[in-house]
Amino acid sequence: MKLDERYNPRELEPRWQKYWEDHNTFNTGTEGDKEKFYCLEMFPYPSGRIHMGHVRNYAIGDVIARYKRMKGFNVLHPMGWDSFGMPAENAAIKHGVHPSKWTYENIEYMKTQLKRLGLSYDWSREIATCNPSYYRWNQWFFIKMLEKGLAYRKSSYVNWCSSCETVLANEQVINTQCWRCDNVVVQKELFQWFLKITDYADELLKGCDDLTGWPEKVVVMQKNWIGKSHGVEVDFPVDGVAEKIRIFTTRPDTLFGATFICLSPPHPLAKQLVADQAALEKITAQYGKVDEKIGLFTGHYCINPMTRKKIPVYVANFVLMEYGTGAIMSVPAHDQRDFDFAKEYGLPVMVVIQPAENSAGAGIVPGQECGQPQGLPLQEAYVEAGLLVNSGEFTGMQSEAAKEEIITYIEKKGLGKKVVNYKLRDWGISRQRYWGTPIPVVYCEKCGIVPVREADLPVILPEDVKFTGTGGSPLLVAESFLKTSCPTCNGPARRETDTMDTFVDSSWYFIAYCLGLNNLKFEQGVAVPELKYWMPVDQYIGGVEHAVLHLLYSRFYTRVVRDLGLTDVNEPFINLLTQGMVIKDGAKMSKSKGNVVDPNYLIEKYGADTSRLFTLFAAPPEKDLEWSDKGVEGAYRFLSRIWNLAFKYSDRPDGKALAGSDEVSSEVRGLLRKTHQTIRKVTSDIERELHFNTAIAALMELANEMSSFEPKEDRDYTAFSFALESMVLMLAPFTPHLAEELWAGISRGRGCVSEQAWPVWDEEMVREDEVELVIQVNGKMRGKITVAAGLPEESLKEAALGDAKTAESIAGKQIRKVIVVQGRLVNIVVG
């Protein structure tokens, strides 16, 4: 094929996209004996059109997928749509278009956009989570979890976003605000469906240590979110009432310093102990308020089981019902919150831990009981470990040892037990919205909650509903949906109207890709061959905003799927790359800031290859990328230069291959060396850290060298065409359309570039004949000389000392020491 004189991406890019599509170039199966590689980018929500964040995410993934393909892997690289969610419903309310129509139209449009980027997806595996063929299995997993006790319904205080008119999971509340709309979230008591992710808390935590291919930061965030802590539960009997208050503490070494008890406002005993219910209601209203500690004396006292002293019982707004036992022992001397509370309510402070001498808190008075706040010896709580004082038989022990001893004592006396607590709570998945997976249960007057029979799945989301925007989910008034019969007794029953959190949909989509939307089929206890072949995902790429949310849920689901016997994989994602944001004018691109760059515009003006190249070149993938219009032009200029180089030499005869030993001019040798060095550099930059920016820089260097190379005779052309072919092959993952076109122009019918092998370098050809030797005097650079490569230390030393300029700078001085770094530098120490 003959190349056009000018680089014309608008013409050639669609042509190659069609070629790949017509030839199913990127469709994959499990057959063959190649090693598999599963490359996955987080699938998008079909919001309407793609933005530069998508372009960056998918460009990164595409480089990896195409590179691995050329390296001989059987690559699975799928794409799909996280297509349930509120924007579709909001569009329905606002513009009267059905969520389904809105969603599918968006998918259609965004798909054409992705195709215009030349991404190497196997579209035959495309999934959309709003498709009944997909959410049917969402429902199936739910029923299985219900059977195993992993899904359950309970009434509890939940996070309610009044703007979204739905509850939110804990992971979806960011600084007391809704993750989606920033509305302040309030607590509301509701019946909700939960998934028992806490059953897997310990395994999810332990598994963190296996996530060696994840950014440290994300692993730490996961660990903190799970929040495991070791402690003890202790019963404090209530004086004069036949009740005990069970508290949880991680500091049993401070038990002797517990001078009061605090109950969480929703704690069942609070209602029982407090006489003034109005006051209790008042404090309940303050529950969860972070800026103020408010307490209410119950009028009752507990007996501290260690000191046998009477201590007052309070209801305190800062004590969480959801963590531990919903009740705490307060040790104001050694806990800042308790200290603040004690000061506010004039409660006694008892010092029971003394800092080790010379430590920060040394000098605090090992207090007697201090009844009045003004008499406090402490300005703040001493929260560190130390030596026990005023602690009966445990006085004189160190905190760590005392913890163990006291726990043993408590267990022996039957006062309580050692426990492990987690911050992680069960995942609330009920959403009071329409556009989501219906939760497949019915409420029967006789049988109560009954799951839908597997054979009756999927429970289809009805299409003929009205979107008024008031009064919650349209399912609440969809008679044909609501009315059903009980699967058990056939009597009248009502369907669940809550739908699932969309994070449920995305918790197993990577599993669905392994089969494709039309082949989804699972049976409990039957291992799925496709999962055995493809899972886990070898490389996952996406935004860091899912560090806890989606990634934790997916790790949980993968284990549930494993325990259903479908696979034996524990961790879904071996390597995780969290790509940085796309920044313009110092801020994340957003409509409200008016600093967005439209991918369509870029593709039309410069082409997909240029757009991809720039986003890959401007920064390493994990860092934020500062957008630069000029930088884009630079990328285009580079590709044009490559084009011109190829065009200029494309009709030259192809010479014989040169053996390394052939005698060639130093220019030819130089170009061949640079080419081999570039192959090595580009390969290692991709393999080592996915640093495409430096890989591309290396290709630019090679291009510069090629530009200044002037072939005259045959073997010059042979060397040049080797450089050019290598260049085109290495460009293929980054700028696939250009690479295809140039390959077609220079390769003389050797197939398409996407099916070529990645080039290999010859270590012998990489070697330099000569090296520049840096000469330092007392660590400062004083000159450079060129010497033959591989000289022994002694010769390098001689060469350096023999250099005229060096002699000048050390004249008249005593040489104390000479340090030689082989092949790099000589440092002469004089004095």
Add this chain to the structure above:
RNA sequence: GCGGGAGUGGCGGAAUUGGCAGACGCGCUGGACUUAGGAUCCAGUGGGGCAACUCGUAGGGGUUCAACUCCCCUCUUCCGCACCA
């Protein structure tokens, strides 16, 4: 407050193990070609100095023949968590 990053020319960013700081690109300067240049090509480009030199990787100290890199302190900044007992 706790935890984790980051700080390098005018800008985006390079610098495998401590071994030439500033690769590559953008921008800028000069030149060539041109009716023209916001196209293309060539040359130059950290600061200061005519120069030899000298100063330079947030700031201060230290280790070393040698420090962007290792250690200590300080500052700035971004991100995450934040009553989890």
